[in-house]
Amino acid sequence: xxxxxxxxxxxxxxxxxxxxxxxxxxxxxxxxxxxxxxxxxxxxxxxxxxxxxxxxxxxxxxxxxxxxxxxxxxxxxxxxxxxxxxxxxxxxxxxxxxxxxxxxxxxxxxxxxxxxxxxxxxxxxxxxxxxxxxxxxxxxxxxxx
Amino acid sequence: xxxxxxxxxxxxxxxxxxxxxxxxxxxxxxxxxxxxxxxxxxxxxxxxxxxxxxxxxxxxxxxxxxxxxxxxxxxxxxxxxxxxxxxxxxxxxxxxxxxxxxxxxxxxxxxxxxxxxxxxxxxxxxxxxxxxxxxxxxxxxxxxx
DNA sequence: CTAGGTGCAAATCATTTGCCGGGGC
DNA sequence: GCCCCGGCAAATGATTTGCACCTAG
Numbered sequence: 001x002x003x004x005x006x007x008x009x010x011x012x013x014x015x016x017x018x019x020x021x022x023x024x025x026x027x028x029x030x031x032x033x034x035x036x037x038x039x040x041x042x043x044x045x046x047x048x049x050x051x052x053x054x055x056x057x058x059x060x061x062x063x064x065x066x067x068x069x070x071x072x073x074x075x076x077x078x079x080x081x082x083x084x085x086x087x088x089x090x091x092x093x094x095x096x097x098x099x100x101x102x103x104x105x106x107x108x109x110x111x112x113x114x115x116x117x118x119x120x121x122x123x124x125x126x127x128x129x130x131x132x133x134x135x136x137x138x139x140x141x142x143x144x145x
Numbered sequence: 146x147x148x149x150x151x152x153x154x155x156x157x158x159x160x161x162x163x164x165x166x167x168x169x170x171x172x173x174x175x176x177x178x179x180x181x182x183x184x185x186x187x188x189x190x191x192x193x194x195x196x197x198x199x200x201x202x203x204x205x206x207x208x209x210x211x212x213x214x215x216x217x218x219x220x221x222x223x224x225x226x227x228x229x230x231x232x233x234x235x236x237x238x239x240x241x242x243x244x245x246x247x248x249x250x251x252x253x254x255x256x257x258x259x260x261x262x263x264x265x266x267x268x269x270x271x272x273x274x275x276x277x278x279x280x281x282x283x284x285x286x287x288x289x290x
Numbered sequence: 291c292t293a294g295g296t297g298c299a300a301a302t303c304a305t306t307t308g309c310c311g312g313g314g315c
Numbered sequence: 316g317c318c319c320c321g322g323c324a325a326a327t328g329a330t331t332t333g334c335a336c337c338t339a340g
Contacts, residue, residue: 014294014340016294016296026225027226030227030243032224032233034221036221036329048296049296050296050299051330053296056296058224059330059331065228066228067224067225067226068224068225068226068228070225075220075222076304077304078177078215079178079180079183079203079213080171080214081171081173081174081212082213088177089257091263096176097177102260109272112246116272117276118276119274121237121273121275123271123272124272124273125250125269127254127261128267131262131263132262132263135264159314159319161314161320164320194322195324197306197324198321198322200304202321221329291340292340295337296335296337297334297336297337302329302332303331304329305329307324308324309324311321312320312321313320313321314317314320315318315319
């Protein structure tokens with residue numbers, strides 16, 4: 001990947017200094033920081049950077065595949081009347097959530113119990129995909145991811 | 146479970162009309178509605194209900210185990226410098242996120258591909274637990290869950 | 291010169307909370 | 316009467332966006 005034009009899309013994006021620093025800071029730690037924490041880290045090197053820029057660039061970097069977003073696939077909570085443990089699949093295009101036809105991963109959770117020093121309370125598995133209704137409809141993804 | 150006192154904790158909580166209606170509406174559908182959607186659904190039966198009440202009762206019902214919260218285990222996004230597919234464990238007490246020592250569930254994703262009519266893009270597996278540092282420290286959970 | 295980038299502040303969106311009156315037991 | 320509750324509106328907290336300037340190509 002060229003330093004200037006690292007995306008193979010047609011657009012020309014620059015790896016600016018701010019972007020570079022944010023990327024380095026996120027890669028440097030293994031604490032999976034929040035946007036605010038990244039802001040604090042970056043601010044030590046770039047005191048005049050703004051929180052908005054950090055958000056913009058974290059979004060940019062994760063869209064580019066250089067870093068990963070963890071957690072909230074959507075920022076809106078959803079509720080489920082079924083209380084048994086089961087999994088979901090979320091359409092990245094329309095944000096719809098349905099149940100996933102997969103049996104419970106009890107063995108995986110059991111493995112975690114022995115490999116980890118955490119007290120394991122449970123786990124959550126979610127698939128991401130495009131639902132039949134959305135497939136073909138859109139070229140780019142909806143914001144609701 | 147008695148209709149009035151359905152929690153085995155010492156406290157006495159009532160299954161009020163609003164609570165009952167919210168519970169029924171969430172159980173009635175399989176669309177995993179957002180709080181707003183629940184509000185709209187419930188409003189058809191209780192026009193004067195407020196959004197705040199819906200939020201309060203969804204929280205109450207999920208804490209009671211009568212319904213389930215899906216998605217955002219925390220409402221704050223986190224970022225990861227590692228882009229390879231890997232899993233995480235989140236401490237429900239302090240909100241910290243670490244990598245989970247579990248190999249990739251390629252076979253599960255492959256199974257989903259054949260069982261589902263979604264175009265599968267990927268999956269996310271997250272364990273919930275209490276980290277060694279937090280264990281013993283607290284009796285009740287931090288808000289950061 | 292044109293477009294992407296940034297800093298800054300204001301706006302948005304989901305969610306939470308304080309207040310206060312009302313009803314169940 | 317006491318305490319849980321619900322309606323309402325204001326507060327909060329994370330994230331996004333509009334705007335004006337700036338800078339690389």
